[in-house]
Structure formats: C-alpha cells, structure tokens
Amino acid sequence: MRLSKRGEYGLRAMIMLAEPAPKGSFPAMMQIKDISHREQISSKFLEQILLTLKNAGLLHSKMGVGGGYYLAKPANEITLGQIFRVLDGPVAPIKCVSQMAYEPCGCPDEETCGLRLAMSDVRNAIATILDNTSLADITQRQNVIRQKLLSI
Amino acid sequence: MRLSKRGEYGLRAMIMLAEPAPKGSFPAMMQIKDISHREQISSKFLEQILLTLKNAGLLHSKMGVGGGYYLAKPANEITLGQIFRVLDGPVAPIKCVSQMAYEPCGCPDEETCGLRLAMSDVRNAIATILDNTSLADITQRQNVIRQKLLSI
DNA sequence: ATAAAGTCCATTGTCTTAGTAGACTTTCAC
DNA sequence: GTGAAAGTCTACTAAGACAATGGACTTTAT
Numbered sequence: 001m002r003l004s005k006r007g008e009y010g011l012r013a014m015i016m017l018a019e020p021a022p023k024g025s026f027p028a029m030m031q032i033k034d035i036s037h038r039e040q041i042s043s044k045f046l047e048q049i050l051l052t053l054k055n056a057g058l059l060h061s062k063m064g065v066g067g068g069y070y071l072a073k074p075a076n077e078i079t080l081g082q083i084f085r086v087l088d089g090p091v092a093p094i095k096c097v098s099q100m101a102y103e104p105c106g107c108p109d110e111e112t113c114g115l116r117l118a119m120s121d122v123r124n125a126i127a128t129i130l131d132n133t134s135l136a137d138i139t140q141r142q143n144v145i146r147q148k149l150l151s152i
Numbered sequence: 153m154r155l156s157k158r159g160e161y162g163l164r165a166m167i168m169l170a171e172p173a174p175k176g177s178f179p180a181m182m183q184i185k186d187i188s189h190r191e192q193i194s195s196k197f198l199e200q201i202l203l204t205l206k207n208a209g210l211l212h213s214k215m216g217v218g219g220g221y222y223l224a225k226p227a228n229e230i231t232l233g234q235i236f237r238v239l240d241g242p243v244a245p246i247k248c249v250s251q252m253a254y255e256p257c258g259c260p261d262e263e264t265c266g267l268r269l270a271m272s273d274v275r276n277a278i279a280t281i282l283d284n285t286s287l288a289d290i291t292q293r294q295n296v297i298r299q300k301l302l303s304i
Numbered sequence: 305a306t307a308a309a310g311t312c313c314a315t316t317g318t319c320t321t322a323g324t325a326g327a328c329t330t331t332c333a334c
Numbered sequence: 335g336t337g338a339a340a341g342t343c344t345a346c347t348a349a350g351a352c353a354a355t356g357g358a359c360t361t362t363a364t
Contacts, residue, residue: 001153001154001243001244001245001278002153002154002245002246003245003246003271004320005321005322005323006321006322008246008257008267012259012267015266015267031339031340031341032340032341033340039259040258042322042323042324044323044324044325045322045324047341047342048343051341051343054341054342061341062330062331062340062341063329063330063339063340063341064329064330064331064332064339064340065330065331065332065333065339066331066332066333066339066340067330067331067332067339067340067341080270088153090153091153092153093153093154094154094155094160106192107191108190111297111301112294112297112298112301113294114167114290114291114293115160115163115164115167115290117290117297118232118282118285118290119155121281122278122281125277125278125280125281126153126274126277129270129273129274130270130274133270133273138266138267138270142264142265142266142269145263145264145269149263149264156351156352156353157352157353157354158353183308183309183310184309184310185309194353194354196354196355196356197353197354197355199310200312200354202310203312206310206311213309213310213311214310214361215308215309215310215311215361215362216307216308216360216361216362217307217308217309217362217363217364218309218362218363219308219309219310219361219362219363220309220310221310
C-alpha cells in the first residue's frame with residue numbers, strides 16, 4: 001500500500017505552498033528550485049510533478065523572472081485526496097471497488113465476494129481521510145504541534 | 153494504493169480455504185489446481201503464493217497423493233492483515249509511519265511533518281480494518297449476503 | 305513402482321518508477 | 335531589444351518490481 005515518490009514529493013510541495021507566506025506576501029509563491037532544495041529532491045523530477053499538478057488545476061504558475069508556483073485555490077479547498085489522485089491514481093486497493101476507475105475484478109460473483117467487501121471498507125477508510133483533510137488542516141496541525149513543542 | 157496480484161490471489165485462496173468444508177471433512181483441504189481452476193489463476197503462480205503463506209505459518213500442507221493445503225489455524229484466528237503483510241509487505245503508505253518496517257523518510261523534522269501525520273492516520277485506518285477482520289468474518293459476511301439474495 | 309501431489313530454484317518478459325536531458329517559451333530588468 | 339531567470343514540453347533511460355513460467359526434485363498413497 002505504497003505512496004509513490006511522485007505522490008510524496010507532490011504532497012510535500014503542496015503543503016509547503018500552503019504554509020502562510022512570511023510577510024503578507026500572498027499568494028505564497030515558490031520556485032521549483034526553492035522547493036527542491038528545501039526538500040532535497042531532484043528539481044527536474046519535481047518540475048514534472050508540479051506541472052502535472054498545474055495541468056490538473058491545483059496549482060497556478062507565473063513564468064519568467066520572479067515567477068514560480070502558487071496554489072490555485074485557498075488551502076482549505078484543496079484536499080489530500082485531490083492531490084493523491086492526480087499523482088498516484090485511484091485510492092482503491094483493487095479496481096472492482098474503485099469509484100474513479102471501476103473495472104470488474106473477475107470474481108465469479110462480485111456481489112458476494114468477500115475480498116471485495118473487505119477492500120471496499122479499506123477504500124472507504126482511506127478516501128474518508130484523504131478527502132476530508134485539506135492542506136489548511138495539515139498546516140494547522142503542524143502549527144499546533146510546533147506551538148506545543150515551543151511551550152515545553 | 154494497490155493490492156498486488158500476489159496479495160489478491162493469496163487472499164482469495166485463503167478465503168476459499170476458510171469456507172466450511174462440504175460435509176464435515178475438516179480441516180478443509182484443497183489442492184493448488186482446485187483453487188487455481190476455480191479462481192482462474194496460473195497454478196504455478198499460485199503455487200509460489202501458497203508456499204510463501206505456508207512458510208509464514210498461515211497454511212499447512214500434505215504432500216503426496218490426496219494431499220493439499222489447509223489453514224494452519226482456525227479461520228477466526230487468521231486476519232487479513234497477517235496475509236496481506238506476508239504477501240505485500242508493510243501496510244503503511246510511507247516508511248516513516250510503518251510499524252513493521254520503520255525508516256526515516258528524510259523530512260527535516262519528523263515530529264512536525266504534516267505529511268507524516270496524515271499518512272499515519274491512513275496507516276492506522278487500513279491496519280485497523282485488516283487486523284480486525286478474520287477469515288471467519290469474511291466467510292460469515294459472504295454467507296449473510298447469500299442468504300439475503302436467496303430470500304428475495 | 306507409479307502416479308499424484310507439494311517443494312524449490314532459476315529465469316524471463318513486461319511494466320512501473322524515478323529520474324535525466326535538452327530544446328523551447330515567457331517575462332522582467334536593464 | 336537583449337539576456338537572464340523562470341516555467342513548459344517531450345523524449346529517453348536505468349533499475350527494479352511484478353507476474354508469471356519451466357523444470358527438476360521430494361514425499362506419499364496405492
């Protein structure tokens with residue numbers, strides 16, 4: 001049940017972009033090389049990922065000197081599920097329980113297939129978390145923990 | 153978030169072996185070719201899978217004429233999580249939240265990494281389902297649905 | 305002795321993943 | 335209007351995982 005590197009890097013980048021900008025400079029814009037440097041990722045690989053995210057409508061970009069990437073929508077309107085699906089495809093562990101890419105799995109009777117029942121539960125559990133967690137939720141959780149650590 | 157074919161076939165086979173034997177013939181023993189035929193799987197591939205499951209202590213086998221495979225334990229003591237981990241490895245989507253194969257993921261601060269927080273939730277959700285669903289639970293659910301369909 | 309079953313190990317073809325390379329386009333500062 | 339800084343686009347590749355396949359060997363019942 002693995003998150004790919006594409007998915008991981010993409011999610012990390014989106015979370016970075018969702019972090020409130022230093023001094024009222026909105027929308028928070030960052031360049032590929034900023035992100036790739038801070039996360040220690042190949043910038044060429046990250047480039048592809050951000051482009052994919054842009055083409056999916058989750059990021060906007062500005063070309064030329066002083067350009068960069070920024071979120072296409074407020075951080076509370078972008079969910080981890082959206083990002084995940086763009087980069088890693090369907091959430092479902094098996095196609096016959098996928099909402100976005102259903103395909104029969106070949107079991108004699110889908111309706112009474114025990115594996116399908118269980119995998120359907122798994123799919124729903126994953127989707128519930130990813131689709132109900134926004135980038136804003138993530139940055140907020142991060143901040144809460146940081147505050148707690150500071151106050152020790 | 154994909155279940156591999158190994159995992160899928162292995163789970164299907166285990167569920168078949170957990171189904172109550174026709175006429176009091178316990179332990180329910182089946183041969184590779186029975187299972188591979190009923191599930192339309194390559195018998196050579198299934199052979200490897202069942203052998204892996206046997207070496208992991210989830211199946212027992214009997215060699216020679218009239219031999220076959222049967223569950224090493226009662227169906228209510230074998231969980232989907234055990235089978236899954238043997239065939240597909242850790243449940244966690246990212247190594248830094250894995251219980252059975254932890255590795256640092258390289259984020260600057262693991263404790264406040266937002267991605268890690270979210271993926272930890274996902275891991276727990278998946279593990280909770282897989283580790284609390286036994287083969288007996290599956291066959292029972294199947295039977296309940298079959299009964300319902302019959303009574304229409 | 306023979307046939308039926310599991311065991312074990314090596315190999316193979318295909319696909320996916322993660323990354324690399326390089327040419328091209330847009331924008332800004334000067 | 336030129337040059338540097340940024341994103342865009344397409345193609346390619348190396349390594350590994352995945353899904354088998356093949357064949358020789360061992361055990362057991364009859």
